[in-house]
Amino acid sequence: MNISEFAKIAGVSKSAVSRYFNNGYLAEDKRQLIEKAIEKTGYSPSVSAQNIRTKVTKLVGVILPKLSSESCARVTEGISEVLSEEGYELLLVNTANDYHKEVEYLDLFRQNRVDGVILLASVFTPLHQSVLNKMRIPVVIVGQSYKGYNCVCHDDRGAAYALTKLMLDKGAKQPAYIGVTLEDKAAGEERRNGFKKALAEAGIILSEKHKAVAEFKIQSGYEQAKRILSKKPRPDCLFCATDGIAAGALLYCHEAGIDVPNELMVCGVGDSQLGQIASVPLTTAHLHYKTSGVEAARMLLSVISRHDSVPRIMKLDFEIAERESTSR
Secondary structure, rough: OOHHHHHHHHOOHHHHHHHHHHOOOHHHHHHHHHHHHHHHHHHOOHHHHHHHHHOOEEEEEEEEEEEEEEHHHHHHHHHHHHHHOOOEEEEEEEEEOOOOHHHHHHHHHHHHHHHHEEEEEEOHHHHHHHHHHHHOOOEEOOOOOOOOOEEEOOEEEEEEHHHHHHHOOOOOOOOOEOOOOOOHHHHHHHHHHEEEEEHHHHHHOOHHHHEEEEOOOOOHHHHHHHHHHHHOOOOOOOEEOOOOHHHHHHHHHHHHOOOOOOEEEEEEEEEOOHOOOOOOOOOOEEEEEEEEHHHHHHHHHHHHHHOOOOOOOOEEEEEEEEHHHOOO
């Protein structure tokens, strides 16, 4: 669909459409007509057409949820490894797990001269969609799967299913779960669904008192584990949505004298160094974070060079790292 066709659908002039996508002045009624048409058609200006009118900057914006995160560091390493070979420099910004800041930085990069953006996304809201629909430059989303956008994600559901099944196959009968917000489709919804699938196949119903939602922090994992494990009857296995949450749970078990793994098996997701050096080394799912960065950078370069105009989703596999925390 070209700009003339889109303008006709929106009921405005081509110049109005151009001003909208180039941040020019536009009356509110025309702006609303254009945004309704975008929602209806999914239209966005051609990246190749924009490149004809603009100069290549060799800059790529990377939006990170947390600078101190090991997983984010591994993703960024993969991105840098590929883009630096092609002469690109990275502009890193940190959102501190605030999705409003994700939207702000997307809009900032939209209005400033970078050749593309890689977004390590946490959640996806109408605000995200509104800004992404206006982007004149290619965007690749890492860690989440959103239809209609270029994404590199992980098999979060499969990893959670495999870990839970591992513990059930070792004889666990009373499982517990500490997840994260379901607004996070990957770590929240998909990992929860994998856990629930394993329980359903085993004919096990999760007790309400054996599930909790934590923040992405060790301390929160500790607090939620204390809440669940201090009650009777105590569960005999615990799935945690992240290694950080699992590390907090292991710390509580150590303080409370709970024998891991003989009294309680524990597992997490992410294969962090923290889990490997815990007092009881943690069984986890190794997600290929660096590879996701590599593939995201390659995908972005492909779109920038106009070789790949159709949005696609790449899902990476996982590996189970079985350690002492489930070694019955």
